[in-house]
Amino acid sequence: MKKQRLVILGGGESGVGTALLGKEKGFDVFVSDKGKIKEKYKEVLIHNEIEWEDETHTESKIINADLVMKSPGIPDKVALVKQIHEKGIQVVSEIxxxxxxxxxxxxxxxxxxxxxxxxxxxxxxxxxxxxxxxxxxxxxxxxxxxxxxxxxxxxxxxxxxxxxxxxxxxxxxxxxxxxxxxxxxxxxxxxxxxxxxxxxxxxxxxxxxxxxxxxxxxxxxxxxxxxxxxxxxxxxxxxxxxxxxxxxxxxxxxxxxxxxxxxxxxxxxxxxxxxxxxxxxxxxxxxxxxxxxxxxxxxxxxxFQGVEHRLENVLKINKVQYINDSKATNVNATYYALESMDAPTIWIVGGVDKGNNYSELFSFVNEKVKAIICLGVDNDKLMETFGGMVDVIVETQYMSEAVKIAYKLGEAGDNVLLSPCCASFDLFENYEDRGRQFKNAVRNL
Known part of the structure; x- marks a missing residue:
């Protein structure tokens, strides 16, 4: 009997995990990633003799699948995914x-x-x-x-x-x-x-x-x-x-x-x-x-110790508390962060805007935020939205600079809050990378 062909789109954590389980369960497995597969994942695939490719999708090796597992990061509107659906091949997630x-x-x-x-x-x-x-x-x-x-x-x-x-x-x-x-x-x-x-x-x-x-x-x-x-x-x-x-x-x-x-x-x-x-x-x-x-x-x-990058107290320097909330990738998450601030706050915000409506933050910004540092490739919307609400609003594209500006603006009793409200893909690999860069910059002050 011919093995069922399992094609996996995306060679990250979920993709490689699925490949290993698929192989163990008797599937003919192929992993394809449009980007670069990280070295640690490549090693696992090679060691387990699982066929893979990166920086390309070879169509002929994909549309002969019986089953496709796609990484959650790949939208349905991508041409290749549409083609898989048109062929009637079932597409599932890792879970x-x-x-x-x-x-x-x-x-x-x-x-x-x-x-x-x-x-x-x-x-x-x-x-x-x-x-x-x-x-x-x-x-x-x-x-x-x-x-x-x-x-x-x-x-x-x-x-x-x-x-x-x-x-x-x-x-x-x-x-x-x-x-x-x-x-x-x-x-x-x-x-x-x-x-x-x-x-x-x-x-x-x-x-x-x-x-x-x-x-x-x-x-x-x-x-x-x-x-x-x-x-x-x-x-x-x-x-x-x-x-x-x-x-x-x-x-x-x-x-x-x-x-x-x-x-x-x-x-x-x-x-x-x-x-x-x-x-x-x-x-x-x-x-x-x-x-x-x-x-x-x-x-x-x-x-319970809490989760890294979620309202995580990093350090107190000159009586100013630095807080890493890099996991706040949408308005509602930042709402909770600002709601819980009980001191004048210097707020570092910005990244890839997913169609955000910032109005629910206005009352907190008026009441608690003394300065805003916009950290993104395109900060126009933030500058327009919040420019009239705070005395100081500046922009930068470097985490180290954002933290230095915050350090200069901070006075005893203040908070410096990284709560970006946006996705991180413009300047960082992901929200973890953004949070770690923030913590490193604070420790290097």
Whole structure:
């Protein structure tokens, strides 16, 4: 019998992980990347005798596929992808492919913001008592973990792009942290398309599965009203009393599932800010569903260290606090960052604008921001939008210079906040690269 041909577009973490799992499962595997494949990934492919190419796509070697796994970074509108679809070849994401080869309990977390923190926090709580992996948009590839580790449970952080290419993927527990306009350039600039994409996380769920979501998020609530799902719903809220799910009363989180109630104090949460109370609610609800002890949940919430590049305190120099929030790649993420500032702030912002509407930031900028440093290739929109709101607004294309300007402007008691509000691809490899350059520049002051 002829082997099924699996073609993988994109030779990054998810692509190479899928290649290894595919080979192990008896596929004829070919990896093709339009860009350069990193040396460390090339070595893995060569060592495992998997055929690959980079800096080109050889059409004849791709359109003879039985199945294509494409990297989430490649849009559907690319000519090659259109051609694959026209040929009737199934295109899937890594999570769809890998989920077929594991019987593990899957916890899948999506949302415009908070998904990395919620996934990391959920994993941190569960690993105290369960055999659990952390994958998806974060850490080591899910496919590779299915191959190498075989965990009994996985916490998966999942982007809308990964959800766009699922077929049967069905998490036992799904979480939607929130939905705000993001990546609209990939969704024909229609918010509705992006919302539908996020809700695909629940499309294969049944009554015996769970959907945990923010009941204070009107976008989610309205979409559920008009497009009911099969899943058992467990909402969480900061403002309403929730019968089945989680809510905040005073400074306590109350979680009820099937009349089984637990209470978590929020006084000693290591993560600050209202949005992090929500992340804690979502993570604790998952843990409660999976029968983690109350004491374990409480201790884990109190000793969780947070996520790199997400409101990460870097250093205090001359009584000025430098904060790395490079992971804030959209307006809503920066909203949370500015909301949590309790001192005059010098704000470093900019990058690739994904059709941002900055108006929801105006009140915070007026109230808390004393200077703005625009760090991007094209800063015109930022300069026009915020120019009249602050006394000082400057632009640069170098992180080291941005940090030096901030150092000159900073006075005792100020914050310097890198919260870019935009994607990083104009000047940096990715948001991690941007965050690391910021931290290095601060340490070199």
């Amino acid at each position: 769809e492919f890998a989920a077929k080869f594991t019987k593990a309990t899957l916890v899948a977390i999506t949302g415009s913001n908070g998904k990395t923190t919620t996934a990391s926090l959920t994993h941190h709580i569960l690993e105290q008592q369960l055999n659990v992996g952390l994958a998806g948009n974060i850490g080591d590839s899910f496919a590779n973990q299915v191959l190498e580790e075989g965990f009994a449970n996985y916490v998966l952080e999942i982007s809308s792009f990964q959800l766009d290419d699922i077929v049967d993927f069905k998490p036992h527990i799904a979480v939607i942290t929130n939905i705000t306009p993001d990546h609209l350039d990939r969704y024909e600039y229609k918010f509705e398309n992006y919302i539908k994409s996020k809700f695909r996380i629940a499309e294969n769920q049944t009554k015996s599965d769970y959907l945990i979501y923010d009941a204070d998020d009107e976008v989610i609530v309205n979409h559920l009203k008009n497009n009911p799902v099969q899943s058992t719903l467990l909402p969480f809220s900061l403002t309403k009393v929730i019968e089945n799910g989680a809510y905040l009363e005073g400074d306590e989180i109350k979680i009820t599932i099937d009349n089984n109630k637990i209470i978590m104090p929020t006084k000693n949460l290591t993560l600050e800010g209202k949005h992090n109370v929500k992340n804690a609610m979502a993570a604790s609800t998952v843990a409660h569903l999976l029968k983690i002890r109350k004491q374990t949940i409480r201790e884990s919430l109190e000793n």
